[in-house]
Amino acid sequence: MSNAGGGNLAFVICQPRKDGKKQRPTKAARSHAATVGYCRSAQAAFEARQELVDRTRQGVDWPPRLADGSSHTRSLCQPQGKAGTTTISVSEQPPPESGNAVSDVAAYVDQNGRALTFPPSRAVSPNFGAVEISTFDVTDTVSAHLVSFITNVIWPVVGCDKAHRRWFDDLCTSPVLFHVHCTTASMYLGILDNQLQYVNNRRALAHKTKAMSAMRETIDNIASMSQQAKEGLILAMLILSSHEVELRGYENHELPFVPHVDTVKWFRWWGRAECGQPHERAAFLLIGQLGGLHALETPGLAHIAALVDIARRSSTSHLSKPLYECYWQGYASELLPDFIRPEARTAAHSGSNTILNPGLGFTQLPGRLPTQAVSVFLELACLDQIMSHAQDNPPGDSDFERLMDASRATVHRLTALPAWENLPATEQGSSTRLVYELCHLTCLIYSNAVLFPLPPHSGWNMRHTSYVRQIYKEEDLQNVGEAVEPFWLWVLVVSGIASYRTPNRTYFEGALRRYLERRPVSHDQAVLELGDFIWSEPACPKGFVKPQDVSPTRQSFSSKGPPVTWVS
Incomplete structure (x- = not known):
């Protein structure tokens, strides 16, 4: 392959001599040279492509910048010979007349000798x-x-x-x-x-x-x-x-x-x-x-x-x-023994039953939630515990695919839960509409934020917290009973964190303040009560902390600093 003129390009072509004489040593040498050139070109292209993938996944600005600040992509589109840009010229050669060409792989270089993948x-x-x-x-x-x-x-x-x-x-x-x-x-x-x-x-x-x-x-x-x-x-x-x-x-x-x-x-x-x-x-x-x-x-x-x-x-x-x-198969509860070892499940986790009985709080609410809803909420709690545990113990590829299929199936079941009006009359009579709808909405918020993460750019957090705000009526809390107090705390904390940088944030801050004035709860006790529903501390390192760990200045939804939900 010739490279005269710095940026010129030529294809490696092997053709028989026109006089028909056999030149086996010369042909063999040319074949060997073509093979070596092909291997080197393929290896260079592979390394360049791999570097592109690695840099992109690491968040490095790509395409790489040239000396003038432009990118390779833009330089390819600009006219040849323009000052400050990369010029690529191709020397035209006629195609081979026979099928004896060994390789037609091209290697491109710019004026500075840098390889360009093509x-x-x-x-x-x-x-x-x-x-x-x-x-x-x-x-x-x-x-x-x-x-x-x-x-x-x-x-x-x-x-x-x-x-x-x-x-x-x-x-x-x-x-x-x-x-x-x-x-x-x-x-x-x-x-x-x-x-x-x-x-x-x-x-x-x-x-x-x-x-x-x-x-x-x-x-x-x-x-x-x-x-x-x-x-x-x-x-x-x-x-x-x-x-x-x-x-x-x-x-x-x-x-x-x-x-x-x-x-x-x-x-x-x-x-x-x-x-x-x-x-x-x-x-x-x-x-x-x-x-x-x-x-x-x-x-x-x-x-x-x-x-x-x-x-x-x-x-x-x-x-x-x-x-x-539902397109996917699998249940998170079936994966629990494979992802969390028995000794970890039986050991006390900060004094709570979170790992031992995920979602225990849903079964202790007054009345009785619909059977299908309780099953889905418990699956979400199991899924949350498995994913939280997998951060420190990454699963293999096959186990990870099983976990992803189970998580998508669980999210599908959550979104498919019927509205209150579509529930049978028997289940409506044994449950409470306020509790059912708040359970459904809060689980959906936690799922969108932690389990099936969706960026808030589309405004889903604004929409869902607005629904919670419409349903959550403080005057109705006294009619349900004290057994639901941990449930109200879970709803307020999850919704309040999700409402960060939205107009709903002020409402949930005030509602949580009034809740704590009526029922003082320490930070450690609050974590225990949240863990009885769906809650993972690693999933919320900044939105729910001890008061002494943060600045005394309260930060509203419009502030640029880290959001804080105060629980004293």
């Missing part, structure tokens, strides 16, 4: 092998860069290897999916490039426009489409429905809660975008026409649709129910 022409990603590419020109460096980023960085977070292979095949053959994936990749790169205010950059908007145009053409012929094509359209709609970017800034808006499993920590995207309801409704309608989630054949598609379903219901309202039956 996918080989016959396979966009070596992870998936060579396929037919009909959606874009492989010499388009920008599109190739987006495809490489989405397949090697984003997909490993959201799907399994089996799903990736099918998605990659569809990406290379379906214009709709290609432009949809490039739209999301452009948005992610904009976020990683600190373009937090206007993520709808030109590249993302261009791909989104082409995706919408191709989608309209596809829908016109939907009656004659195969199931595989329809499922590709469903996947495209679900992706677009979760990537409707707003124009307001993406400031760090964190809750004092700390999720047990923060699967999206590295780019903080999942759940932030507004719901694209037309896309979502069309996708769910098409899924229903195909026979539901279990009738879908594309790997990973049913899983994504089910996740979108429960994420929307968890974020919208406690009265919004999932559209589909």
Whole structure:
């Protein structure tokens, strides 16, 4: 491979001599040189790609900056020869006339001698092998860069290897999916490039426009489409429905809660975008026409649709129910013996029965909660204990997948609980509406913050704490009895922490102050009572502390410092 002129590029081509004479030693040497060059080029590309993945997951600003402050991505799009930019030139050579070419892998370097990764022409990603590419020109460096980023960085977070292979095949053959994936990749790169205010950059908007145009053409012929094509359209709609970017800034808006499993920590995207309801409704309608989630054949598609379903219901309202039956199997109570050893379960935990009997407080409320509701609340308590314990004792891959399936199934059961009006008359007669609805809402708040974490950017915490504020009537507390006092404390503390930086924060601070004036409780006693419901101290290191551990100055919801819930 020649590299004359600094940035020039040449392909390694082996051809027989025109005179037909046999030159076995020369041909063997050239073959060996081509093989060595291919191996070195492949190794360099792999190392560059691995560095990209590592830096991105660690939160390092990527793409890396050049001397003038610009990024590699931008320099590729700028005209050659512009001052202060990287110039890439390609020396044109005719393609080989025969099939004797050993390698067509290209190595790119800029003026400063730095290697630039560019996918080989016959396979966009070596992870998936060579396929037919009909959606874009492989010499388009920008599109190739987006495809490489989405397949090697984003997909490993959201799907399994089996799903990736099918998605990659569809990406290379379906214009709709290609432009949809490039739209999301452009948005992610904009976020990683600190373009937090206007993520709808030109590249993302261009791909989104082409995706919408191709989608309209596809829908016109939907009656004659195969199931595989329809499922590709469903996947495209679900992706677009979760990537409707707003124009307001993406400031760090964190809750004092700390999720047990923060699967999206590295780019903080999942759940932030507004719901694209037309896309979502069309996708769910098409899924229903195909026979539901279990009738879908594309790997990973049913899983994504089910996740979108429960994420929307968890974020919208406690009265919004999932559209589909539970897709996952498993119960947290069945995993308890495998994740927490018997000696840990029988040992006293700060003097409480939290590990021994998770959710014990739900069974001791006056009257009797509906059987289905009690079962779900106890499952949530078990799930909370398992996830909290797993932070210090990380499970293996197979156990982690079992835990994730059980957690999603439990969240689905929680969102599927019926409203009070839909309960049988016998269960309404033996329970109390106030207690039932506050149990449901508070469990949903804790689930969204700790168990199935959703960023508060979409405003779910504001909506749910507003519902609690409407239902929670202090004048009704005396009619229920003293046995419910620990339950009121749990509702006020969880809702008060979740209402951080919302107008509801002042209300819960006042309600908690009046509660403690009426019933003084020490910090240690409060922790014991909270542990009888659903509560994990590692999940709330700043929102609920001892008064002597913080500054005497009270901090309201509008302050910029760490939120504090006072319990003296």
